Amino acid sequence: MSRATGQEPVAVVGIGQTKHVAARQDVSIAGLVREAAVRALEDAELTWADIDAVVIGKAPDFFEGVMMPELYLADALGAVGKPMLRVHTAGSVGGSTALVAANLVAARVHGTVLTVAFEKQSESNAMWGLSLPVPFQAPLTAGAGGFFAPHVRAYMRRTGAPDHIGSLVAFKDRRNALKNPYAHLHEKDLTLEKVRAAPMLWDPIRYSETCPSSDGACAMVLTGVQGAARAPRRPAWMHGGAMRSEPTIFAGKDYVSPQAGRDCAADTYHQAGVVDPRRQIDVVEMYVPFSWYEPMWLENLGFADQGEGWKLVEAEVTEMDGDLPVNPSGGVLSSNPIGASGMIRFAEAALQVRGAAGEHQIDGARLALGHAYGGGAQFFSMWLVGSERPDS
């Protein structure tokens, strides 16, 4: 294994998430994050006293209107008297937060760490919160879809992908979500025809091909070898993890397949000894907020050659029963509490290799990729988790 030698192996021994919904009007922000944290502790059969540090992440503070909310959440997350770190790396933050927590264990600074990510989007209007002015461009961007739609169009022109690919991804993810009790959208009567008949929001992205706006939280308990030995259930082991960033906007930026994403994947695979991701990785939880990003990321992550990603989608390779299932949980297209979405990807990957994903379990999953991205397709975080200890 190529992880830096001398690091403590990192195990995921507890996972918890809330039922993601449009508005959790029954709980405060503190109640929401505590619900996920308590479920992760219960899964690990640990108590608050077993936690050495808390690492929390979320997207912009303006989404709830609370500046640095970790200060107010210290009590709800049992952090009083402990270290508490707050990460913010835009949409990739849920993944980055897990990686910062994992490093505390890997560096042997702490034995057992609780990591939590959340967003309570019903407190504000996320679409307008995401409508940021792009320098040197006319202020026409309404929501993240307005920013990403031109890049989807660029992908279609570059690869010759037919128009219907996006609808296939959306239909797949929404059907997968029916097997995930925590997913926000459970559209039992959805048909491919309905997906294709939905109104066009940001050409070529239809309403049915966009993520919802959700309230939700996700939490994980991370620990080292000794903690894993005491764990009541099978742990997921971290085999590699990386973050990469590049500027929002610059001449020569490839928005369709950003270099930072390719570098992040290469680093993660290298640490895990993965040379053929398509063959060696069993299941992928990929950050796909707009359906077309599945074929785009399939190429960016090295699962398909340039221009070939959409063909995997069309050939049903990424279906639950395909040979590279992508987003069996239903993905971001079915639940999107923004700050938590990356951590949900990481946690769902861990659930798969623990054999604990329930109805959306992929049989025999041994190595799974969790992936998140954010900003103007510029911040990336990924981890590979396996059913076996990386040094075994």
Add this chain to the structure above:
Amino acid sequence: MTSIQGAEAGAEAGQGSRRDVAVVAFAQTVHRRSTDRLSEVELVLPVLQDVLKQTGLTTDRIGFTCSGSSDYLAGRAFSFTMALDGVGAWPPISESHVEMDGAWALYEAWVKLRTGQADTALVYSYGKSSPGSVRDVLTRQLDPYTLAPLWPDAIALAALQTQAAIDAGLTDERALAATAVRSRRAAEANPHAQLRGSADVGELLEQPYEVRPLRRHDCPPVSDGAVAVILAVGDTARALHPRPAWIRGIDHRIEAHQPGVRDLTDSPSTRLAAARAGAFDAPVDTAELHAPFSVQELILRRALGLSDATEVNPSGGALAANPVMAAGLIRIGEAAARIHRGESRRALAHATSGPCLQQNLVAVLEGEQS
């Protein structure tokens, strides 16, 4: 090749020995009441270039980059993404960001270096407090259901803390004024400070109250500023600086949020962080304390058990310049700079966050053992 960096760094990690991490460069802006002609990128860029120049490093030779800032100061979501342009993140870099004071960004970078995944780290933070009313902005970091709706501003909360300390017999208005005078006169030797020099205590005590028992001199200035630091491990640090400031220990702790359930005259989280950082293992000759209000220096001195033999805030501290989100990291930089200059052998640096010292970080830095 960034992708093999982890493996290369790992070669040095082995041996089972802990990886020693040092501050090898520090730069800060001249802090000002307003920088309305500068964007965040323009504020940050000079200090980034400064620390790179000090070490001879270039962005592509930095193993990890981490920053700290707050969207609420910028009044804009994702404000840090634009500041990243100042770093020149191309080719792509291994990078992270905390929505906290830069001292905690340094902590994240320290952890990263300890894992062996990188050998050098660039840490920066910035705060433009001037565009809004920072005392009101800070009310938004209070419990949004029970506290924030009352809009108790940062100065009002510090006034409660100060009155509690006076009522407990720990200090009085004259002693607090003396702290302010000492801090701002020390800042006369600091070309980056915003408030340099002070009238004497008697004159200050004739001024009206800002929020009783606080007068203006008990409060920090409103400052815009930025700071950058470079960290390196082991022999890499020795190659980058003749006198690296080794981080012997670093830890941070948080307390309950509601001021009403805390003893505001004490800072148990500072004491615990200091113990975990090894601060009590040997005396420190210098302490840079992040105490925006005069009473907070007293509370921190008591929590840390500092004697008069320790020189406190030779830079002038946050009473002389307080760029929010940067002032904590500046304390670490100032302590390191004293070691770099051979003026300190063992220094303590402290950073705080939240109302009334809710969250505290302590680092212990030392020069090379000869």
